[in-house]
Amino acid sequence: MKRRFIKYIVAASLIFSIAGCKDLSEININPNGVDPSRANVNLMLPGLLSSLSGHYAILDNSLSSGIMQHMQEDGWFDGYNHYRWDSKDWGEWYEILANNDVMLKAAVTNQLPMHEGIGLVVRAFAFGVVTDLWGDAPYTEAIKANEQITQPKFDGQETIYKGILADLQRASELFQAGNTSGIIANNDLIYKGDIKKWHQFANSMLLRYAMRLSEKMPNEAAQIIKRVYDSGVYLSNTANNASVNYLGNTSGDSYFLATQFDADGSIFRRRKVAKTIMDLLIANKDPRLTVWVSPVHCQWVEDLTLSTAYDAFVRKNNVPQSYNSLTFVQYQTEIAAGHKFTRHYNPNILGYRLDTAKYVGVPAGSLEPSSYNLNPTPGQIVQNQHVSQLSAMYRxxxxxxxxxxxxTTEETYFILAEAAQRGWIGGNAETLYNEAIKASLTAWGVPDKYAAYIAQPNVKYKGTLEQIIQQKWVASWNCATESWMDFRRTGFPKLVAGPASAETVLPVRFIYGNNEINANRENLEAAIEGLQETPYSKVRGKNSQWSKPWILQGTNKPW
Structure with a gap:
């Protein structure tokens, strides 16, 4: 892998203002041969954490939330809704790893154990994403261009996962020692230099990757999870969740649907909640629903007295108007003024039923998602007034x-609940499951709704893995990549590909990219041979989003 050192403009300007570099030569370093004794670990830290968190968030925006049917798109939707993918390169992740390698070596050379621990977590996280999403990958020979290794071999997933666990264990030991030498709090975008919180994060990552191996290495996974659980050191308070805030200054450091950086609002307008999760939220009276989703602008009303199939025009406060739709801004203004918009329809004449709910999602993998629920304005110019938009905060x-x-804390407790359900730890599975749900409600600002929600018949703990994973899937909203990994591992929740999807089942990996095909073909072809072709691989053959990597082979999961 070619090794590059990126100067993060935002991070650098931040450091110049707070770190007080004495000599600009501190950052004027040859990117292909950095002397660890001169590399400024504090200068690199914010850029690394920003890049790591930013690229992970992009996964949710670009594909994960569509795969896992949290959301759907009603424009430019083939890749997002239907899994029609091209090959995908992983350069951004190896770029993070190359930059992190410089920081990690400098931390070791200069005896900065907290920076070393952070570097180990970053390395484990980035390699984890790569092997989770693609399969076998360059690992032991990666980022070694300075050693003349420009075509690194691909290591098997088992080797990579074991390396990830070893890095996280070593990071945990470094954090436990409590040495914060050299750390500048403001440069740590996640925990402001709090080494105890980094220790919790590292241990929660150990739980994540141990559970990832639950089907392939159950004994080793159980031992690691028990050790972490018995230590009591893991994310257990939502205030300590590992996250980076959006700054909101430019399109690059703002939430990806922000309308101030989208001239016509089309990006926000075409992103909708999937009916799969919407119907579950409604059925369980989930208090997170109103945090995440807005009501439809115009609600259908079933009216058996209507002499036509449906109203040609909308009704404002039940008075027919001369138009069949308004723009998003017009609806927002009118609704804010207290007006209610409806349209009536007669199912006996129409021949089928429309969704008359206050909150309506788009079915996964539908052929024409912008037309759903008899939208009078299909396409991307005007929003579908009969389907919910995301809540205003996402603008x-x-x-x-x-x-x-x-x-997050909620993910951690769900992992522990699963471990208890499997009999791997001594904790009470129901208690841990309840703590996970409470943490998620707290994280989304509705902790006062916990008692009512946990009492819902389909939410109250029943002792099954399916229920644990389903609730974990809901709680992974805005962070769906991890729920995709759970689905692959367990087959839960029981998601079904839509009628227009490229295949009848959900994909399980990304397609190896053209950069490797062009620059490292021999090693790539060996890795592709290690994939298990399935009945769904078809035209692409083994390098397909439906071919199984080692982590899934022999498990009969998720299909």
């Missing part, structure tokens, strides 16, 4: 709940 560049999430 903003930054906000209390808009975060680049890396790991």
């Amino acid at each position: 903003q560049p930054t906000g209390t709940y808009l975060k680049r999430r890396l790991a």
